[in-house]
Amino acid sequence: MDIAVNRPPPVPLAPAAPARAHLRNRLQRNRSVIPGFGLTMGLTLAWLSLIVLIPLSTVFIRSAGMGWSEFLAAGFSPRAVAAYRVSFGTAFAAAFVNGVFGLLTAWVLVRYEFPGKRIVNGLVDLPFALPTAVAGIALAAIYAGNGWVGQWFEPLGIQLAYTPIGITLALIFIGLPFIVRSVEPVLEDMSAEVEEAALSLGARPWQVFTRVILPAIMPSLLTGFALAFARGVGEYGSVIFIAGNMPFKSEIAPLLIVTQLEQYDYAGATAIATVMLVASFAVLLLINLIQAWSRGRMQA
Amino acid sequence: MNTLSILRARHLLIAAALAFIALFLVLPLAAVFMAALEKGLEAYAAALVEPDALAAIRLTLLVAAISVPLNIVFGIVAAWSIAKFDFPGKSLLVTFIDLPFSVSPVVAGLIYVLMFGAQGWFGPWLAEHDIQIIFAVPGIVLATVFVTFPFVARELIPLMSEQGRDDEEAALSLGASGLQTFLRVTLPNIRWGLLYGVLLCNARAMGEFGAVSVVSGHLRGLTNTMPLHVEILYNEYNFVAAFAVASLLALLALVTLVLKSIVEWRFAYHRRSAGH
Amino acid sequence: MITLDGITKTFGGYRALDNIDLEVKDGEFLALLGPSGSGKTTLLRIIAGLAFPDAGTVAFDGEDVTGLKVADRKVGFVFQHYALFKHMTVADNVGFGLSVRKRGQRPPKAQIRARAEELLELVQLGGLGNRYPAQLSGGQRQRVALARALAVEPQLLLLDEPFGALDAKVRKTLRRWLRDLHKQMGLTSIFVTHDQEEALELADRVVVMDHGVIEQIGTPEQVYMEPATAFVSDFVGETNHLPGGIHVRPHEFRIVEDGGQPVIVESIFRKGGVWRIEGSLASHAEVVELDLDATLAPPSPGDTIRIVPRRLKTFPQSGATSHDQA
Numbered sequence: 045m046d047i048a049v050n051r052p053p054p055v056p057l058a059p060a061a062p063a064r065a066h067l068r069n070r071l072q073r074n075r076s077v078i079p080g081f082g083l084t085m086g087l088t089l090a091w092l093s094l095i096v097l098i099p100l101s102t103v104f105i106r107s108a109g110m111g112w113s114e115f116l117a118a119g120f121s122p123r124a125v126a127a128y129r130v131s132f133g134t135a136f137a138a139a140f141v142n143g144v145f146g147l148l149t150a151w152v153l154v155r156y157e158f159p160g161k162r163i164v165n166g167l168v169d170l171p172f173a174l175p176t177a178v179a180g181i182a183l184a185a186i187y188a189g190n191g192w193v194g195q196w197f198e199p200l201g202i203q204l205a206y207t208p209i210g211i212t213l214a215l216i217f218i219g220l221p222f223i224v225r226s227v228e229p230v231l232e233d234m235s236a237e238v239e240e241a242a243l244s245l246g247a248r249p250w251q252v253f254t255r256v257i258l259p260a261i262m263p264s265l266l267t268g269f270a271l272a273f274a275r276g277v278g279e280y281g282s283v284i285f286i287a288g289n290m291p292f293k294s295e296i297a298p299l300l301i302v303t304q305l306e307q308y309d310y311a312g313a314t315a316i317a318t319v320m321l322v323a324s325f326a327v328l329l330l331i332n333l334i335q336a337w338s339r340g341r342m343q344a
Numbered sequence: 345m346n347t348l349s350i351l352r353a354r355h356l357l358i359a360a361a362l363a364f365i366a367l368f369l370v371l372p373l374a375a376v377f378m379a380a381l382e383k384g385l386e387a388y389a390a391a392l393v394e395p396d397a398l399a400a401i402r403l404t405l406l407v408a409a410i411s412v413p414l415n416i417v418f419g420i421v422a423a424w425s426i427a428k429f430d431f432p433g434k435s436l437l438v439t440f441i442d443l444p445f446s447v448s449p450v451v452a453g454l455i456y457v458l459m460f461g462a463q464g465w466f467g468p469w470l471a472e473h474d475i476q477i478i479f480a481v482p483g484i485v486l487a488t489v490f491v492t493f494p495f496v497a498r499e500l501i502p503l504m505s506e507q508g509r510d511d512e513e514a515a516l517s518l519g520a521s522g523l524q525t526f527l528r529v530t531l532p533n534i535r536w537g538l539l540y541g542v543l544l545c546n547a548r549a550m551g552e553f554g555a556v557s558v559v560s561g562h563l564r565g566l567t568n569t570m571p572l573h574v575e576i577l578y579n580e581y582n583f584v585a586a587f588a589v590a591s592l593l594a595l596l597a598l599v600t601l602v603l604k605s606i607v608e609w610r611f612a613y614h615r616r617s618a619g620h
Numbered sequence: 621m622i623t624l625d626g627i628t629k630t631f632g633g634y635r636a637l638d639n640i641d642l643e644v645k646d647g648e649f650l651a652l653l654g655p656s657g658s659g660k661t662t663l664l665r666i667i668a669g670l671a672f673p674d675a676g677t678v679a680f681d682g683e684d685v686t687g688l689k690v691a692d693r694k695v696g697f698v699f700q701h702y703a704l705f706k707h708m709t710v711a712d713n714v715g716f717g718l719s720v721r722k723r724g725q726r727p728p729k730a731q732i733r734a735r736a737e738e739l740l741e742l743v744q745l746g747g748l749g750n751r752y753p754a755q756l757s758g759g760q761r762q763r764v765a766l767a768r769a770l771a772v773e774p775q776l777l778l779l780d781e782p783f784g785a786l787d788a789k790v791r792k793t794l795r796r797w798l799r800d801l802h803k804q805m806g807l808t809s810i811f812v813t814h815d816q817e818e819a820l821e822l823a824d825r826v827v828v829m830d831h832g833v834i835e836q837i838g839t840p841e842q843v844y845m846e847p848a849t850a851f852v853s854d855f856v857g858e859t860n861h862l863p864g865g866i867h868v869r870p871h872e873f874r875i876v877e878d879g880g881q882p883v884i885v886e887s888i889f890r891k892g893g894v895w896r897i898e899g900s901l902a903s904h905a906e907v908v909e910l911d912l913d914a915t916l917a918p919p920s921p922g923d924t925i926r927i928v929p930r931r932l933k934t935f936p937q938s939g940a941t942s943h944d945q946a
Contacts, residue, residue, distance in 0.1 A: 077669065077690050078509060081428075087418075087421045095493060096440065096444060098459075102458040145361070148357060148364070149361045151357065152357055152362075165605070167370065167601070170373065172547070173600045173604075174372075174594060175547075175570075175574075175593045176449075176553045176554070178551070178597075186372060192371065213368075217368055249353070274446050278446075278450070278451070280448065280449050280554035281554050281557075285578065298451075298554065301448075301451070305457065310458070310463050314458065317451045320448055320451060324447060328442075513670050513690070514705075515720070517695065517769075518720065518768065518769075519717050520716070528705075532705070533707070
């Protein structure tokens with residue numbers, strides 16, 4: 045075949061110059077006077093890929109290599125399903141309790157002045173700062189049958205520690221700051237004028253709360269709830285000391301992963317990890333949707 | 345009458361919130377110190393100067409000393425590229441940076457086992473070259489870097505976005521180089537936010553349990569960090585020693601909270617004085 | 621001399637600047653006037669080298685500087701919100717440009733300090749060098765920003781909405797002061813504003829912009845008296861729109877006994893030295909505003925007065941050309 049036949053006609057030189065100028069201009073358009081974009085973006089992407097994205101992908105690639113039946117058998121074995129039920133159930137219950145008391149705490153911190161407020165405000169972040177293992181053994185000590193709190197429930201026949209109740213108590217501890225810190229800024233931004241306007245229109249305090257305040261803070265409350273829930277599902281350190289860790293009863297999903305790893309059951313651990321990752325990505329998506337919805341609502 | 349009922353509601357709400365905080369936050373904290381000192385100061389001190397405890401303290405400090413600076417550099421670099429420039433896919437990138445927050449610590453450990461463990465992708469190659477990552481210090485550092493990954497970046501990105509580009513452009517228009525602009529204008533502008541992020545990052549780095557537990561192998565005196573040491577002592581029913589080591593970590597948390605509150609106070613002070 | 625040739629800039633499909641040609645003479649005080657979104661600030665940033673055009677060239681004294689960054693253009697830029705460095709004293713702010721010079725060209729510390737003091741004297745802030753920006757008033761910050769820009773001895777001074785963030789009274793004083801300073805230094809200066817009064821009072825020439833194009837370039841007198849387009853007539857000063865594309869300024873009406881257009885007076889109030897009358901044209905139900913010498917007895921609401929324009933301009937609906945009728 046004669047290649048020359050298909051060759052495009054020779055391009056005259058003159059139009060090439062504007063073309064080059066055009067290219068230069070295109071490059072210039074996105075240029076910023078602030079230096080360092082290429083370097084910092086390159087480093088960011090490289091470090092992000094090395095530490096987060098590539099290691100996370102191993103879980104999915106391993107799972108994909110398993111085949112459906114094997115994956116289902118490992119990821120949804122009766123023991124695994126029971127563990128999900130414990131993890132998701134206790135996380136939901138804890139997030140719910142925090143939704144109420146976290147909102148109360150945020151409200152009190154934003155709206156009222158009282159002695160020691162600054163200390164309380166600092167303490168709210170304790171669960172962020174206190175290592176989970178420390179929280180775990182402390183909570184186990186308090187809620188055990190002979191502990192400060194547990195001893196009051198023991199005579200009633202209620203066991204707190206080493207049951208799902210204990211797990212929920214630990215997750216309430218872990219999740220509290222998520223709700224408080226999500227709701228706080230929105231409450232701060234809400235001017236007292238809005239409440240006064242509602243009151244001046246004849247609303248009762250309870251109506252002001254349910255009809256004016258609650259709708260306004262709902263997106264942030266839901267965001268905080270989702271964050272606390274996601275954290276609770278994955279939580280390990282603060283839970284294992286108080287959980288009892290009985291398979292099918294008080295065994296959480298993260299602990300099951302650890303147990304299977306210790307038995308060199310990589311497939312089982314990976315399958316459960318995949319389920320948990322998908323769940324946390326779903327929550328992440330949900331949070332983004334809530335925030336997009338709230339932004340849209342505020343602008344409309 | 346109405347005012348009175350509002351006042352009563354106020355006191356009721358404050359009391360309820362304080363009771364909740366006391367029960368769920370103060371009580372566990374107090375329990376740590378009470379249990380640690382149960383057998384007296386001597387037993388407390390003995391638990392801390394025991395060689396395995398000292399080794400755990402040393403390892404925890406080492407891991408923090410490596411992972412915190414790495415996160416500072418990454419956080420600044422990422423925040424610079426994200427906050428000072430416009431490009432498509434920015435919010436996706438921010439979501440990716442936040443990803444480690446929504447991953448269970450146990451899964452965070454697992455992924456490095458799948459990468460570098462004996463059964464992992466690079467396992468055979470690493471074994472061949474006699475490099476150990478899992479059940480060794482490098483694995484602990486990697487897992488810690490993963491779980492603390494977003495701390496500094498997520499503190500700086502909103503701060504630097506809010507500050508805009510005017511200050512940097514002003515410095516550049518006055519002839520400053522990129523590095524001079526960063527060191528003399530940007531860095532002072534973000535110092536409090538940076539310190540805030542570093543405090544939280546450090547607390548998590550020193551206190552991380554789940555991720556580190558999966559990759560450490562729990563070799564006493566070798567790959568045991570302080571939180572792991574607490575676990576071992578606790579499981580051995582050596583409660584006084586477990587709570588003694590835990591009390592050091594609780595002290596770290598308290599110091600972190602106090603410093604954080606001070607920074608917040610300074611933050612607010614600056615914001616108020618700079619505002620119009 | 622600054623020459624802009626065919627400057628075009630788009631932001632994601634939106635044409636912020638469309639083929640802008642402009643010449644700025646040495647020592648001139650030029651205003652870029654337009655509403656928000658007119659492209660005036662983008663144009664200023666392109667002249668400064670803070671932004672770069674998609675097409676077209678920027679030349680300083682015949683030398684193409686299109687590709688040069690801000691640091692290499694010898695311009696002083698005063699930002700709308702001043703962009704003062706909060707953590708530095710006022711003197712350190714002013715001396716910043718000198719202190720970041722390369723080792724060989726950097727003046728010694730004492731000299732930088734002296735220069736900063738000198739410039740602070742110039743902007744009437746002598747003795748305030750040790751304060752921090754947060755401790756100054758808005759007008760003082762504005763002058764610090766100006767002193768800082770002048771410290772690097774720019775060939776060209778660029779100001780983005782220099783009085784935008786100030787209250788009316790400070791604005792007025794500062795305006796007069798800036799005009800005097802320009803006269804004294806003779807530095808070529810370009811400022812961006814959306815306030816036509818500011819542009820007319822300060823500038824030697826005004827560039828009126830809208831939607832990324834230049835509507836008119838002229839002296840304040842030309843722009844006010846001879847608006848080239850309906851937009852300029854509308855944007856610069858007050859204008860009544862009468863049927864048929866006729867534009868008449870409120871003070872360009874005369875009251876007559878017979879003939880003219882009957883106007884029903886609706887409200888009347890004193891506006892400085894004139895009566896401002898709002899009424900409607902009997903024939904077209906159009907609202908008109910007109911000013912009447914305040915030494916005359918004012919009409920009352922409900923009265924019918926007859927008016928004749930002393931001077932009017934007609935613009936075809938497209939607003940491309942204009943006809944004068946005096």
